[in-house]
Amino acid sequence: MNPDRRQLLRWGAAAAAGAALAPGFRLIELAQARSPQEAASRLQRWGLLIDITKCGECDACVTACGEENGWTGHGRAETDPQWIRTVHLRDRRTGYAQTLPLMCQHCEHPPCVDVCPTGASFKRADGIVLVDKHTCIGCRYCVMACPYGARSFVHEAVSGQKPDVPRGKGTVESCTLCVHRVDRGETPACVEACNRDGGGAMAFGDLNDASSTIHRRLVNEPSSQIRADLALNTGVRYQGL
């Protein structure tokens, strides 16, 4: 066998092996991604880490959430929905002022889910707390039960709904952690806007994934939960609070 022919066979064998193994590697990659039909997995716990020392006087996250989810109101502050809001704090003794975004905290033990009579308020396996708009009867017990005032009741007819974000008059709604984007492998709209137009205060990720940035930061840096006394194990954590 001349050297050229040997070389050719060697390359051929390598190509055949590559062709045989590559789909296998691709399958592993596919297996790690989630198809739209596949249920959310409890191996993941989606969450946010918000460094409020970087949070200034902007409303990039609030505006982005409203546009993404289509909940902009009717100019009636008391009845318009708000999925995320900017909260201003001032220490009563020292006067120290802070600003932070507040939304559904995606608790591991959500009181809204406990009290919902029909099970319309539910927590996905990956920790995202949602409302099933088909079984919500509009009793508002979850609004009473939420420690964060994070839920809104839809007080009037809605128009211009986004295809990914069903809403309805007479039902309750709140931050979905942009579940439709998360399922596509994207980050929530507020986080994207904060990092693009704001102070870069918000980070999103899988709290269970040891290799994720959010996990590493929670392991190495101090953080806190709002109303930690209730032991709800929130998916949204704060720094600098």
Added chain:
Amino acid sequence: MASLHYREIDGRSGAYAALLAALGALVLAGLAAAWTMEHQGHHITGMTNRIVWGLPHVFAVFLIVAASGALNVASIASVFGRELYKPLARLSGLLAVTLLAGGLAVLVLDLGRPERLIVAMTHYNFKSIFAWNIFLYTGFFALVAVYLWTMFERRMNRHSARLGLAAFVWRLVLTTGTGSIFGFLVAREAYDSALLAPLFIVMSFSFGLAIFVLVLMAACRWTGRPLGDAVLERLRKLLGVFAAAVLYFVAVYHLTSLYMTRQHEVERFFLWDGGIYTALFWLGQVLIGGIVPLALLFGTASRRALAAAALAVILGGIAQVYVLIIGGQAYPQLMFPGKDVSSSFFDGVVASYAPSLPEAALAVGGVALALVLTALALKVLPFLPRSLADGELAA
């Protein structure tokens, strides 16, 4: 007692027709209000994202609490064997059913999606107290209906005591469930107390008996049936004990709360500088609902004083439920201790609430529904004895 005769009310007078027409108009107004709220959305009410339960809930909870209490008179007769109360047992059972129907109608019609009631009947989350209550309320209807049947049907009379005991236990559980709607809300400073369950039970004793007394006096007076002093004397003392018990539980509730430093601010709100809620607490709940009835019930023995005391208990009771439900939501949720909080979503401030006409109409419609059902039932079936005169009862 053996010769006790019951008879339907005649119900052919102009006054009876006028009563039905007036109550019917209020029921229709309530339905129209519910229809408007359903189509326009709740923005036409005074309710907001901070006060999500408004006046309809105040009346619904009041009626539901009173319903379980209205059954007490029957319970005293069949569970505790007091013969004097036996002639009153049928009316007591009737009011328990009609008041509950009125309260539940308001509750359901105030839902954001009342047409989805079927969903609530087919999808259950058994960790929710609301889900338990759906069974407690429907079970109460069924149990009291059978209990009434054992009173009406001579062959079934011997089962009456057992059914009465079952209904009595059921109603205690039911009111515990109603109180626990608020008692289990850990997120709000004004609620989150196991004491709310027994407080609701004594409230039910008091409110239910007050309504029973007024309906009994009105029914006997308007149908010309004798109503002896012996019955009224017992009811007078009983109402006094219940009104005092409510005051006692309210005092324990607030004193317990006052002892805890973290509760000082919420107590200050209710007892001192909470504006309308402080006024309703001291003037409505304590003075009109507690002190005035006690003075009337134990100070004088006239029928007019008894009726006035019962009315005061009802008005004070509505004030009490208003302070609890609306005031408890108006007080800002504590999320950041030691900080002044502000936001576009009214964090950190006392939420404002002004009931609108539609929700008031719905609330009053529920009361009217309970009363019109009572008036109709009295004409259809013999709920009332022909006479409650002292001589006949002592026989």
